[in-house]
Every structure is written in structure tokens, then in C-alpha cells.
Amino acid sequence: MPREAEPSLSERTFTLQAISEGLRLDGRKLDEFRSLELSFGDDYGVADVKLGKTRVLAKVSAEVTVPFPDRPFDGIFQITSELGPMVAPSFEVNRPTETEVLLARLLEKTIRRSGALDTESLCLVAGQKCWSVRVDLHVLSADGNLIDSSCFAVVAALRHFRKPDTSMEGETLTIYTPAEREPVPLSWLHSPFCTTFDFFGEDGEIVLVDTTWLEEQLRVGSCTFSLNKHGEICQISKLGGKPIEATLIIQCAQMALAKVKEFTDLVDGKLAEDAKRRDKGGLMAELSAENER
Amino acid sequence: MPLDTSTYSLALLRIDGRRWNDLRRLHAQIHTQDAADGSSYLEMGHTKVMCVVTGPAEPQAGQQKRGTGGGGQAGGQKDGASIVVNVVVAGFSSVDRKRRGRNDRRIQEMEITIQKALAANLHVHLFPHSTITVSLHVLSQDGSLLAALINATTLALIDAGIPMTDYITACTAGSTSSYAAGDDSADPLLDLNTQEEQELPYLTVATLGDSDKVAVLVCESRVQVSRLEGMLVVGVDGCRQMRRLLDGIVRQKGSKMIKEGAVQRSDMMAVSLED
Numbered sequence: 001m002p003r004e005a006e007p008s009l010s011e012r013t014f015t016l017q018a019i020s021e022g023l024r025l026d027g028r029k030l031d032e033f034r035s036l037e038l039s040f041g042d043d044y045g046v047a048d049v050k051l052g053k054t055r056v057l058a059k060v061s062a063e064v065t066v067p068f069p070d071r072p073f074d075g076i077f078q079i080t081s082e083l084g085p086m087v088a089p090s091f092e093v094n095r096p097t098e099t100e101v102l103l104a105r106l107l108e109k110t111i112r113r114s115g116a117l118d119t120e121s122l123c124l125v126a127g128q129k130c131w132s133v134r135v136d137l138h139v140l141s142a143d144g145n146l147i148d149s150s151c152f153a154v155v156a157a158l159r160h161f162r163k164p165d166t167s168m169e170g171e172t173l174t175i176y177t178p179a180e181r182e183p184v185p186l187s188w189l190h191s192p193f194c195t196t197f198d199f200f201g202e203d204g205e206i207v208l209v210d211t212t213w214l215e216e217q218l219r220v221g222s223c224t225f226s227l228n229k230h231g232e233i234c235q236i237s238k239l240g241g242k243p244i245e246a247t248l249i250i251q252c253a254q255m256a257l258a259k260v261k262e263f264t265d266l267v268d269g270k271l272a273e274d275a276k277r278r279d280k281g282g283l284m285a286e287l288s289a290e291n292e293r
Numbered sequence: 294m295p296l297d298t299s300t301y302s303l304a305l306l307r308i309d310g311r312r313w314n315d316l317r318r319l320h321a322q323i324h325t326q327d328a329a330d331g332s333s334y335l336e337m338g339h340t341k342v343m344c345v346v347t348g349p350a351e352p353q354a355g356q357q358k359r360g361t362g363g364g365g366q367a368g369g370q371k372d373g374a375s376i377v378v379n380v381v382v383a384g385f386s387s388v389d390r391k392r393r394g395r396n397d398r399r400i401q402e403m404e405i406t407i408q409k410a411l412a413a414n415l416h417v418h419l420f421p422h423s424t425i426t427v428s429l430h431v432l433s434q435d436g437s438l439l440a441a442l443i444n445a446t447t448l449a450l451i452d453a454g455i456p457m458t459d460y461i462t463a464c465t466a467g468s469t470s471s472y473a474a475g476d477d478s479a480d481p482l483l484d485l486n487t488q489e490e491q492e493l494p495y496l497t498v499a500t501l502g503d504s505d506k507v508a509v510l511v512c513e514s515r516v517q518v519s520r521l522e523g524m525l526v527v528g529v530d531g532c533r534q535m536r537r538l539l540d541g542i543v544r545q546k547g548s549k550m551i552k553e554g555a556v557q558r559s560d561m562m563a564v565s566l567e568d
Contacts, residue, residue, distance in 0.1 A: 096396075098405055101398055101401050101402065101405070102402065102405065104398060105398050105399070105401075105402045108398070109513055113513065114515055115515075220413070221413070223510065227518060231517060231518045231519070232515050232516065232517055232518070233512060233515065233516050233517070233518050233521060234515055235512060235513055236496065236510055236511065236512035236521075237510070237511055237512075238507065238508075238509060238510040238511070239402070239405060239406040239409055239410075239509065239511070240405070240406050240407070240408065240409025240410035240411070240412065240413060240508065240509055241409055241410070241413055241508075242413045242508075243413070243414075243500065243501040243504070243506030243507060243508040244506060244507055245505055245506055245507075246500075246505045246506070246507050246525055246526075246529055247505070249507055249510065249525065250521065250522050250525065253518055253521055254518070257518055
């Protein structure tokens with residue numbers, strides 16, 4: 001099993017010393033994120049997120065399938081992530097590493113279990129036909145903070161996605177092509193976002209957000225909060241690591257809430273921008289008989 | 294909703310007759326397996342788990358093949374022992390008999406959690422080039438599973454005599470009303486069983502010794518952020534109670550071993566043989 005190269009002793013000492021003095025290698029403040037860029041593709045449901053050198057692409061697709069027999073009224077919703085050797089040499093295909101298992105579990109808990117997508121709305125004919133919505137997460141380059149950027153990409157992609165419109169007349173189900181009827185957005189209930197806090201120092205008293213790959217390797221513990229803008233916690237995971245004072249955790253939760261509100265505004269803004277870009281001229285352009293000739 | 298706990302507000306008694314800050318009956322034994330280096334058996338209410346610790350021992354060939362063990366550190370590293378945790382959930386442990394494979398992510402996550410919590414607490418640097426294997430078996434599930442696993446692991450590691458900073462003890466804490474209801478009168482609850490876990494928001498918290506330091510914090514349900522503090526305080530307090538109980542069990546076993554002559558009494562021991 002290939003192993004990740006560990007930072008050298010001098011790198012380790014230098015970085016940790018700087019952090020204990022309140023400095024980071026890239027000149028950011030301890031509680032400052034790298035610039036978060038979000039862009040949507042030409043198709044519906046493609047989101048490309050860049051967070052410093054970390055880059056994640058999420059693609060949503062939908063198809064009609066048969067629902068699970070034990071859940072006849074629910075559609076199928078799954079998030080798949082695969083970290084391959086493109087991310088880092090230590091990742092192998094078809095052998096999930098710890099990072100991958102934790103990332104998949106975290107997305108599952110944050111987005112699926114918290115009921116962000118109303119799966120009942122994906123049902124077409126009870127027990128026979130339903131939509132299966134699938135999110136494929138591709139990590140194109142990893143430089144720390146994979147969790148926050150992946151979660152952001154998945155939520156943005158799902159909110160951007162449109163599925164073909166359908167209608168039921170008696171016993172016949174019709175699925176319309178995009179030319180016949182405008183595709184419809186998913187029934188989306190709330191947008192949860194992750195914020196990861198990394199702990200440094202002898203007692204884990206120094207808190208950093210949005211760590212780079214180097215900092216991530218040197219941390220003594222981490223804690224991920226998933227919240228939505230209404231102040232509801234969807235998930236918290238501090239899986240082992242150095243024990244942290246309980247009061248610090250409460251403070252982190254408050255900081256996470258502020259951060260999540262920023263994320264929500266960013267996604268809302270980008271979605272509105274994208275909608276404007278697609279909708280050239282609005283209804284008047286539709287009604288006009290003129291064309292480019 | 295499997296049941297209705299709205300009667301709680303009438304008598305302030307929970308579904309099994311406990312008050313909000315009562316732990317369930319704790320029964321634990323240490324050194325249950327003669328052949329193992331360390332072992333324990335723990336019951337928290339109807340949750341029953343068994344733990345067997347092997348090691349520190351020379352790493353076996355092929356042990357590091359599995360992704361979960363070691364946590365990215367290959368076994369037998371030169372600067373400290375690696376820890377491998379296996380959790381096996383018995384098919385008969387819950388109401389519906391469900392086959393859980395080796396690759397169940399929920400179980401893998403628990404293994405990683407326990408492994409990482411131990412790595413920060415055990416003095417692994419004393420045992421370079423070796424492996425500590427923790428095997429956990431879930432015999433019966435009735436809520437607070439992760440908490441029971443962590444407590445059983447702590448006991449078994451003490452039995453194995455592996456040096457550690459302090460006890461890691463865990464328990465769950467919940468809140469009486471679901472996330473949808475925004476009422477501020479919601480009471481925190483301690484040590485939830487399965488019925489309560491299915492209906493109410495809860496979190497699992499593990500602390501180090503008598504301190505307020507949180508080693509593990511896992512919350513999987515939707516809850517208002519303002520309720521977090523109350524739940525965490527109750528959880529940390531529960532962990533302290535749990536530590537006292539586990540400490541009592543360890544001391545009881547210790548004095549029994551001295552009485553039976555298995556261990557020599559020394560002046561260094563702070564054990565009273567009277568009780």
C-alpha cells in the first residue's frame with residue numbers, strides 16, 4: 001500500500017512554530033478561508049468548485065428506475081465519490097482509504113440523512129417507477145479541506161440541477177424532453193454546508209479553518225460541523241484525535257454558523273447569476289417571431 | 294414515529310421510568326477471557342458488548358492490508374505501536390436480523406473513530422514495531438452503541454496493562470423534543486436507548502478522564518445549534534459518572550486479585566481491601 005510522503009522535520013517545525021505564533025504559510029489569518037470559486041457548467045447540475053488549489057467537480061444525473069421494494073414511495077438518491085491516484089499517489093482505485101470512507105459517510109450524513117432532498121417527490125408510480133438521482137463527485141486536485149469543498153460542490157450541483165418534467169394521465173406516464181417542456185428543479189428543502197475546524201498546539205487550543213494539505217498532515221485533531229442557515233445542526237463529527245475543551249467546541253459551532261450563512265449567500269448569488277445568463281430576454285424573446293438571420 | 298414520548302412533560306419520566314439524568318444499569322466485568330491479553334464485557338442497559346485486546350505484539354503478516362487499521366500508518370512503525378480496531382456486529386444483536394458486511398461504512402467509521410481516539414490517548418511510543426489489536430463484538434444493541442464500545446475498549450486496555458493518559462469514557466445525550474419543534478423548554482436527556490434514539494436528536498460524547506476535554510463527539514441528527522451546549526454539558530457530566538463507575542469496577546477487580554493472591558500487595562497500591 002503506497003503511503004503519503006510525510007512532511008520533513010524542518011517543514012514540520014517551521015509550520016507548527018509559525019502557527020503557534022498566529023501565522024500561516026500563505027499569509028492568511030487563522031480563521032480565514034481561501035478564495036472559494038464556484039462555476040456552473042453548460043449542462044444543468046454540474047458544479048466546479050475551487051478552493052485554493054483544491055478543485056472538486058460534482059455532476060448530477062437522473063434516470064427512471066424501479067424503487068427499492070422496502071421503500072415503494074421513495075425515489076433513489078445516492079452520492080458517489082471515488083478518490084483515485086489523480087488526487088494523490090496514496091489513493092488506489094477500488095480500495096477505499098480512510099479518507100474516502102469518512103468523506104462518503106460525511107456527505108451521506110450531511111446531505112442524505114438530514115433530508116435536504118425530498119426523496120418522496122422523486123416517486124413517479126408507487127412501487128414501480130421513480131427517479132434515481134445520482135451525484136458523482138470527482139476530486140480533480142486535493143490541497144486540503146476536501147470535506148468542505150466536496151460538500152459545497154454537491155449542494156451547489158444539486159440545487160442547479162433540473163430533471164425532465166413528467167405528467168401522469170390515467171395510467172400513462174409521460175416524460176418530456178427539454179424541448180417540449182422546461183426541465184424542473186428538484187424539491188430541495190434546506191442547504192447544509194460543512195465547516196471543518198482543525199486543532200493545533202499542545203492541548204489543541206489553536207483553531208484553524210480551511211487547512212492546506214501540509215497543515216492537515218500536522219494537525220492534532222479536527223472537527224466537522226454541518227449546519228444550514230436556519231441554525232440547525234445536521235451532523236457533527238469529531239472522530240478521535242486530541243481531546244479538546246468542550247467550551248472551544250461550542251465556540252466553533254457558532255463560527256460554523258456564520259460561515260454557513262456566507263456559503264448560502266454565495267450559492268444563492270451564483271445560482272441567480274446563472275439563471276440570468278440562461279434566460280436571455282425572458283418571455284419577450286420567446287414571444288418574438290424574429291430570429292438571427 | 295415509533296412511539297410517543299410526549300408524556301414526558303407530564304411526569305418527567307422517560308419511557309423506561311428514568312429521570313432525565315439517570316444512566317441505565319451498568320454492568321461490566323474485566324478479564325473475562327483467560328487467553329487474551331486484555332478483555333472486558335460491558336452492559337449498558339440492554340446494549341451488550343465484548344472486547345478483546347491482543348498486544349502489543351509483533352505485527353502479523355497481512356494485517357495491514359485492510360484499509361481501516363493503522364489509520365494510514367503501516368503496522369510496526371518505528372516511532373510507536375499501531376492500533377487496529379475491528380468491530381463485529383452479531384446478526385442476532387438487533388430486532389431485525391440484518392447482515393452487515395465487512396464494508397459497512399457505518400461500522401468502518403466507528404472503527405476509525407475508536408482507533409483515532411485511542412491513538413491520541415495511549416502511550417504508543419513505548420511499543421515501537423508492534424501492533425495493538427482491539428476486537429469488539431456487539432452482542433445486543435439497545436442504543437448508545439458507540440459509547441458502549443468505547444467504554445468496553447477502555448476497560449480491556451486497562452486489563453491488558455497498556456499505559457494510557459486516563460480513562461476514555463463515553464455516553465450519549467439527547468434533547469426531549471425533535472428538531473421541528475422550536476420550543477425552548479426542551480430538557481436534555483442522558484443515556485438514550487434505541488426507542489429514544491430513533492425519535493429524538495442525540496449525540497455521543499467521549500471525554501478524557503475527569504476533565505472537560507472531548508475526545509469524540511458524534512451527532513447524526515438535526516438539532517438547533519442553541520441546544521448543543523445543554524446536550525454537551527449533560528453528556529460530559531454523564532461521562533464523568535461513567536468514569537466513576539468504571540473506576541469502581543477496575544478497583545474491585547484489583548482488590549479481588551490481591552485477595553486471591555494473583556498479585557502481590559505492594560505499598561504503591563492505593564487499593565483498600567475492606568470493601
